[in-house]
Amino acid sequence: MYLSRIQINPARRGGQKLLGSPQAMHAAVLSSFMGDADNRGRVLWRVDRDEHKTWLYVTSSPRPDFSHIVEQAGWSTTQVEEGSTQSGWDVRGYENLLGSLAAGQTWGFRVTANPTRSTRRGGSQTGATPSGIQTAKSQRYGHVTVDQQLEWFTQRTTGWGFSVAERDSVLDVTVHDRRTERFRRGGQTVTIAKATFDGVLTVSDADALRQALVGGMGPAKGYGCGLLTLAPVG
Structure with a gap:
């Protein structure tokens, strides 16, 4: 499992399109994975709008490729949040967190x-x-x-x-x-x-x-x- 984060640029036309339509964002997120739905498994996404930034979060079983979202609706790699990859998005393994959960936490x-x-x-x-x-x-x-x-x-x-x-x-x-x-x-x-x-x-x-x-x-x-x-x- 992976948890990914992409910073969306709401000033770009592509960013406005994705943020303005759950249908368009749904299609863009699913296009980030190879193979059919059976191999892709459950993909979840969420848009967070903080005071100055807009983030797209995605959880998935396959490792994603968000290059098309970054190209159409993201920021240049010189403007992305520190800690993100040179590709413009951040992907982290989710298994350690899932495995560490315990009652009482x-x-x-x-x-x-x-x-x-x-x-x-x-x-x-x-x-x-x-x-x-x-x-x-x-x-x-x-x-x-x-x-x-x-x-x-x-x-x-x-x-x-x-x-x-x-x-x-x-x-x-x-x-x-x-x-x-x-x-x-x-x-x-x-x-x-x-x-x-x-x-x-x-x-x-x-x-x-x-x-x-x-x-x-x-x-x-x-x-x-x-x-x-x-x-x-x-």
């Missing part, structure tokens, strides 16, 4: 997710917006309020192998970068309500957390959701 975390719930078609959800994903009998709705999104997240942490730490009896998690993205797919408009969760977690089930790191969390994994990253605390 504390980590800082970040994940951008698509908090949703399903309801029978024709029903309604207060404070929710259709996600554009539906079956014959149900419609998936995206939660759009902070309280709904936070409740969706905290109800699922046990299944993902961790609990959210508390500070002064308050959950140590913040919800930010909340936005709704729309794009065309197969002649239909797809709507995805996204929210980014930052906080501190305590590992309760190392195997379940490994699965969440490798397989992603929640729906819309192909469109910039579900990639969980960990960082040492303090």
